[in-house]
Every structure is written in C-alpha cells, then in structure tokens.
Amino acid sequence: MIQTYLQGRIFIYQAVTIRFTDTDSSATTDVVFAEHVSFDTVDLFAEHLQTTVQAVGGNFGDWTFSVLTASEASSVAGTLKIGTGNAGFQVDFNQGGATTGTGLRRYLGHNSDTISTGSSTYYFASKVQASFYPERGALSVVRNSTKYDRIQMMTIGGHSFSQFSKDTLDLPIIALRVSLQFNTEGDDYGELKIFELFLDAVFDYPNGGEPFSVTHGDDVYVVWFSGGDVVLEYARMIDGFNGAWQLELALETYTEN
Amino acid sequence: MPQLHKIECKWRFRLGTQKFTVTQGGATALTCPDGWAETFAGIAAVVQTRLQTISGNFSCVVSSAGKVTIAHSGPTNFTIDWTEPSLATALGFDGSQLTGAATYTSTAQSPLVFEASLPWSGDRPGLVFSRKAPRLFKKTKKTLKLAKVRTWTVSIRVAADEVEQWRRVANLLQIGTPARWYRNKDDAVDWSWTNFDGAVDVVLSSEITSLSDDWPGFPLRQHLIQDLSFFTWSNND
Numbered sequence: 001m002i003q004t005y006l007q008g009r010i011f012i013y014q015a016v017t018i019r020f021t022d023t024d025s026s027a028t029t030d031v032v033f034a035e036h037v038s039f040d041t042v043d044l045f046a047e048h049l050q051t052t053v054q055a056v057g058g059n060f061g062d063w064t065f066s067v068l069t070a071s072e073a074s075s076v077a078g079t080l081k082i083g084t085g086n087a088g089f090q091v092d093f094n095q096g097g098a099t100t101g102t103g104l105r106r107y108l109g110h111n112s113d114t115i116s117t118g119s120s121t122y123y124f125a126s127k128v129q130a131s132f133y134p135e136r137g138a139l140s141v142v143r144n145s146t147k148y149d150r151i152q153m154m155t156i157g158g159h160s161f162s163q164f165s166k167d168t169l170d171l172p173i174i175a176l177r178v179s180l181q182f183n184t185e186g187d188d189y190g191e192l193k194i195f196e197l198f199l200d201a202v203f204d205y206p207n208g209g210e211p212f213s214v215t216h217g218d219d220v221y222v223v224w225f226s227g228g229d230v231v232l233e234y235a236r237m238i239d240g241f242n243g244a245w246q247l248e249l250a251l252e253t254y255t256e257n
Numbered sequence: 258m259p260q261l262h263k264i265e266c267k268w269r270f271r272l273g274t275q276k277f278t279v280t281q282g283g284a285t286a287l288t289c290p291d292g293w294a295e296t297f298a299g300i301a302a303v304v305q306t307r308l309q310t311i312s313g314n315f316s317c318v319v320s321s322a323g324k325v326t327i328a329h330s331g332p333t334n335f336t337i338d339w340t341e342p343s344l345a346t347a348l349g350f351d352g353s354q355l356t357g358a359a360t361y362t363s364t365a366q367s368p369l370v371f372e373a374s375l376p377w378s379g380d381r382p383g384l385v386f387s388r389k390a391p392r393l394f395k396k397t398k399k400t401l402k403l404a405k406v407r408t409w410t411v412s413i414r415v416a417a418d419e420v421e422q423w424r425r426v427a428n429l430l431q432i433g434t435p436a437r438w439y440r441n442k443d444d445a446v447d448w449s450w451t452n453f454d455g456a457v458d459v460v461l462s463s464e465i466t467s468l469s470d471d472w473p474g475f476p477l478r479q480h481l482i483q484d485l486s487f488f489t490w491s492n493n494d
Binding site: 189192193196199200203204209210211224225228229230231232233234235236245 | 379381382383384385386387388400401402405408410450451453
C-alpha cells in the first residue's frame with residue numbers, strides 16, 4: 001500500500017548553530033544555518049544534517065539522521081532519529097550562547113535545548129510538530145491542471161508582447177487535488193485531531209508556514225492551499241471501512257514531477 | 258434508535274426590559290438582569306432566581322422540550338403580569354396574564370427550541386483558515402494564518418407536523434441568533450475530540466443566504482430536508 005504523509009517546511013528565521021559532539025572520539029562539529037534558509041520538507045532537513053555531519057569524517061562518518069515513517073521503539077512516525085553507529089553523543093541546539101535554536105528544536109519535537117545520551121540511537125521526545133502520517137494512504141493524489149501565467153503588455157504604438165519564462169520566475173502552477181482518508185477509531189477521534197494539530201503547527205510555528213509537503217509513494221509535492229481562505233470539510237466515507245472519513249485538499253504546487 | 262438532535266437559540270436579556278410582576282398577597286415587580294442565557298434552561302433559571310427573591314417556594318424549570326413550568330410549592334395561587342411580552346414568548350406563554358393557579362405550564366413551545374423527532378445526517382466538522390498569502394511572493398515569503406474557525410454542516414429532517422416550530426427557530430438562526438446545537442439531545446456536555454457527539458455553540462454560516470426545503474417523496478410531504486452549515490466557537494480541543 002502506498003504511504004502518504006505530510007510535513008511542514010523548516011524555515012530558519014534566525015541564524016542557528018547546532019553543535020554535535022561524538023562521545024567516543026570527543027570530536028565536535030557545528031552545523032550553522034544562516035537566517036532565512038529554508039527546507040521544503042523535514043526529510044530534506046534531516047538529509048542536510050546527515051550530509052553535513054558525515055562530511056566531517058571520523059566517527060561522524062557513521063552518523064545518520066532520519067524521520068521515522070513508521071512507529072519504532074515507542075516513537076511514532078514523524079519522529080526524528082539520530083544514530084551514531086558507535087557510542088553516545090551530545091547535541092546542543094544553542095551553541096555559542098545564543099537562544100535561537102530553542103524554537104527550532106521545539107518545532108522538531110524535542111523538549112530540551114540539549115541532548116546527552118550514552119546510547120548510539122536517539123529518538124526525539126515527540127514527532128516533528130508539523131507532520132502527519134495517516135494510517136492509510138491517500139485515496140488519490142491527482143494533478144488536475146497546469147497553469148502558465150503570462151504577462152501581456154501593449155505599447156503606446158499599438159504593439160503588444162507577452163512574456164513567459166520557465167527559467168526565471170514564471171514557473172507553472174499545478175493544481176493538485178489530494179484526497180486523504182482518516183481512521184477515526186481510537187482516542188480523541190483519531191486522526192482528525194492529529195491532522196488539525198498538523199495544520200496549526202504549519203501555520204503557527206515561526207519555523208513552519210506554507211508551503212508544506214505531501215509525500216505520496218515516491219512523489220513529493222511542495223504545496224500551498226489554493227485560493228484565499230482555506231475551507232476544509234471532513235466527510236464520512238460512503239461504504240468506507242468502519243470509522244473512515246475523508247478530506248479533499250485543493251492545493252497548488254510548483255513541483256514538476 | 259439513532260441519536261436525535263436539538264437546537265436551542267440563545268436569549269439576550271436586555272437591561273431593564275425583561276420585567277414581570279408577581280402578585281401573591283402584594284405585587285412585586287421583578288426585572289431580569291442584562292446578559293445572555295446560553296440555553297433554554299438558562300432562561301428558566303434566571304426567571305426562577307428572580308421569583309425566589311419573593312419566596313424560595315417558587316420554581317421555574319424546563320418541563321418538556323421548549324416548555325417551562327412555573328410553580329409555587331405552597332401551593333399558593335399567584336398571578337404573573339408580563340411587562341415585556343418577548344420574555345413570555347421565549348418561555349412559551351402567549352403574554353396574557355397568568356392567574357388563578359399555583360402552577361403554570363407553557364401553552365406553546367418556545368420559538369427558541371427545536372427538538373427533532375427524525376434523525377439528522379451527515380453532520381461533520383470542518384475548518385476555515387483565513388490566510389495572508391501574498392501570491393506574487395509565494396516562493397520566498399511565508400503565509401500567515403489570520404484566523405481559524407471551526408464549521409459544522411448537517412442535513413436536517415423535519416417531520417411535516419414540526420415544520421411550523423422549525424420555521425420559528427430557523428427565523429432566529431437566519432437573523433444571526435447564536436444557538437446551542439445538541440448533536441445528541443441527551444448529551445449536554447461540550448463537543449470535544451473525546452466527546453464527538455457533544456454540543457456545539459453555533460451561528461448560521463454567513464454564506465447561507467437562504468434555506469431551501471427539499472421534500473423527498475413529494476407529494477406525500479412526510480418530512481423536509483434542509484442543508485445547514487454553521488460556524489462555531491466551541492472549545493477547539
């Protein structure tokens with residue numbers, strides 16, 4: 001079955017320096033994020049951390065960063081996982097005395113500014129705030145249409161010209177319709193509440209904000225809600241399995257898959 | 258038996274206008290304090306509090322859907338003159354003097370209350386996010402959420418002999434009167450994610466400019482169906 005999941009983006013609104021310390025070798029490395037850097041998905045953020053840290057070499061060459069796509073060791077899908085392959089490690093989200101990393105680690109689902117563990121594997125305290133991993137994949141993810149905006153101008157002399165360039169700013173806008181299905185069994189009306197918390201996190205966290213991403217199987221779309229106000233209406237699925245609801249999302253993306 | 262729904266419009270006691278006079282021995286003019294009654298029982302409670310300034314033997318309680326009973330447990334007969342007819346109407350009385358008894362029960366259903374006898378269907382929550390999304394700068398700028406409002410929609414069924422009462426309540430909803438919608442008339446607890454069938458405080462969606470009756474099985478006209486949508490400000494947790 002195809003898995004579908006949604007992730008918020010990560011927007012670095014203030015410069016952050018995160019220090020990683022390998023306990024075994026006592027080596028340290030700082031990963032620096034400049035102000036206003038952004039990552040379209042949390043997966044890309046984890047990938048960036050892994051590439052940067054592994055490039056340091058030595059014990060760091062074995063470090064891995066990933067986002068769980070399924071529950072593992074009592075941690076739910078969407079949780080960040082760090083593995084060293086060797087021994088324990090430390091992470092300081094506010095290296096250098098700054099406090100700018102606090103908001104970021106909160107958004108990433110961690111409850112303190114430092115991690116200090118003797119284990120080679122560590123799971124963040126909770127899942128990434130803006131992440132949603134429904135039990136069931138989307139019913140459909142459909143590219144409805146592709147729109148190429150153009151600018152048309154007319155000169156005083158009566159000549160007109162139009163402009164469209166895929167190479168600069170004028171990326172086509174692709175209308176994407178995603179039909180999510182929710183399992184409403186269990187506590188707190190199941191995934192309906194979790195999805196709403198995802199939307200709140202996307203919009204409310206300074207490190208979040210649109211766009212967010214929809215991953216459906218191998219396809220990753222970076223999306224915005226289309227139109228002005230976002231109107232979402234859950235619907236009970238006709239002939240669905242017990243407790244299933246669904247929701248249609250009308251989105252726009254620039255991604256060209 | 259499916260759970261049945263109930264809607265109670267909220268009621269505003271306007272300062273100094275909701276007056277009535279109780280005569281039992283001597284006459285006492287009573288004025289209800291300014292403020293909202295969140296439920297029909299809340300209106301009765303306000304009236305009872307006023308009455309009990311005369312005697313603790315007075316009571317005003319909901320006796321059935323949209324009806325109250327005002328009584329003196331003595332029992333001693335008393336008289337009520339309604340200075341403000343709208344209060345009498347809200348309680349299901351016709352505004353004429355109540356006299357010659359120690360117990361009075363509403364003669365009609367309050368126009369604030371509709372209790373369905375047929376199941377309503379398709380009730381489902383939704384969300385509306387207002388955003389500030391500068392389109393031209395989407396690639397670089399961040400979208401802000403300006404507001405989040407929870408919505409509810411439902412298809413209601415009204416039996417033919419209930420239509421007149423429904424029209425009264427619908428009229429109030431259409432002029433923007435807030436209401437408490439019991440999604441299970443036996444569950445007065447607020448809606449929450451852990452009490453999904455709970456009650457929600459609603460106003461008719463501003464996008465609804467008219468209500469249309471659909472009579473399935475016309476011309477038998479056994480019941481009508483209307484599609485309603487609401488905004489709610491109930492607990493979002």
